Amino acid sequence: MDDHHGRHYSGHNSYAAGPMDGMTVKVSLVSLIKHHLRDWLWIGVMIALELIMYFIIPPFHRFVNEPMMEDLRYPRKPETVPTWSVGVVAVVLPFLIFVVLFIKNRSIRDFHSAFLGLATAIVITALFTDSIKNLVGMPRPDFFHRCFPDGKAEYTADLERRVICHPGDERAFRDAYKSFPSGHVSWAFAGLGYLSLYFAGKLSLFDRRGYTSRVFWVLLPVLAAGLIGITRVNDYQHRWVDIIAAALLGLFIAYVCYRQLYPSIYAREWAGYPYEYEPQGIFSHGLHGPRAVPMMSSHRPNGHITPLDVGGAAADLETGRH
Template identity: 45%
Template structure:
């Protein structure tokens, strides 16, 4: 074989060896870079940034002054519906209820004495609305979370007003006489009946009208709607169901429910309601309070039951932004390292190729000179 064929063969072997080394190194570089910046194995800096972001939200980055108007505008339609519910409550109290037939033989259970209210009507919004809102503000001044304050107030008002609409609507539709109906209808004690046996009342019209609104108890339903919502709110805030066995926390949660129950008992003691009215009113108020509470807050037994849904949504959005920034920074570092590695590989390749060419050309010159000699 001629000498130039041998030289060409040796040069091809050297080049193929060099390219095999280079091709075997590049996948190792990309594998290392891709594994070091996966979303699962993020750097510790990213986790620290998430924790710092969480602390910023907890320490009051969303206050009434900074985000109050934004939150209120987001729930503008809810506030409009709330005002509509208040108007409906007023209308239901103005219209006359259904005047049910009351015969003489039915008066046996309706001759209880006419007494005043132990719990006056004006006191209901004080303990069922104003007291819970005051507690909501106390929690806000400690946590500075406008989402918690806004949603707690909105949920409480919805709970009370929805309960009021349902209660007054049933009152007007049923028209059940109160236990003291006899003395409302016949203040002088002289009962009068028509040809069908129905009562012919000669008492004050407003008193008679109120005497047909026994079922269900409005005092009880409003009390359980407001204080029941407060009980659920407190159970979530103090983490009653954290499985640590702090039974003393239950006393705090049961206190509003106990007060609401005593209000219901007072309605029976005052002979304004039958026990069935009180039981139905309390059940109705607490069910509505539970539904309204779960619209804005996780269940109290949930691990995140101490905060509203909106709070965790903001926290998740901030965490997603932080993770996206971390991934972008990691990809930039990956590209930079890959470029540096590629430059180093190209330099080594060209250097090896230069040495190989110089070596092969030198051997060829030596063979040529030796052949001439």
């Protein structure tokens, strides 16, 4: 049966006790979106701020003079990983994985939580990255060829010997002062780092059962993000400090966003279950509960505590786990 919030209840006693009073809750996508409308609206606001930060606000032009040019004469190279492909790898790929798992498990709540966390991580990372880029205004290693594309250097006649750039490509020159931190890398570690955390939870990586094959799947997205970072150094777009700072920024934001929607990956049997709540009206916070993790069953003989079996398809809809 359905209620006015779009929730469906099944009749058998799938929880031992608690706010659900013995009923399994199947939440509709409409109810989830209504409950998180404030979050989706804030994502829209942050996207607008990011577009302003990227396209309208110019970066700070840090002081560059003739002696400094010795460290800024690296050749210009085509990008090994184009900007558009980072969006595919860091956003589209995780989203498609969430879709595949939704088709398999039929958990609309898990799908919505996963995508909401990913979208939040990506948008916050983009906004933070471009804000820092514009404020720092660090020249890229190939700055010389962006400033003097014809190879003819010009400097002021005073003692400072500042550069007098005559760029041929205004867009490339605008980007010349955006070395720190790397946008490619922060995006990659935000999206793929989030995917690694998602895998770690779903595969119960730290359940102390010793299945080491899971480690490969959890670390594979991080490896891909790291390789993207290496290409940015090899293409002379960034220095190692730009890469390391961007990786730490992306991973930190990914972790914070993941934990808004999922328990710790060290939660053993609870890891990978989206937090429980009852969707409320638009703009409400809902009930995050005393039950932020699935209800506990009795203790196993080995001392482990496990979530109750909520039974069949209803369990998949509620938790996204088998």
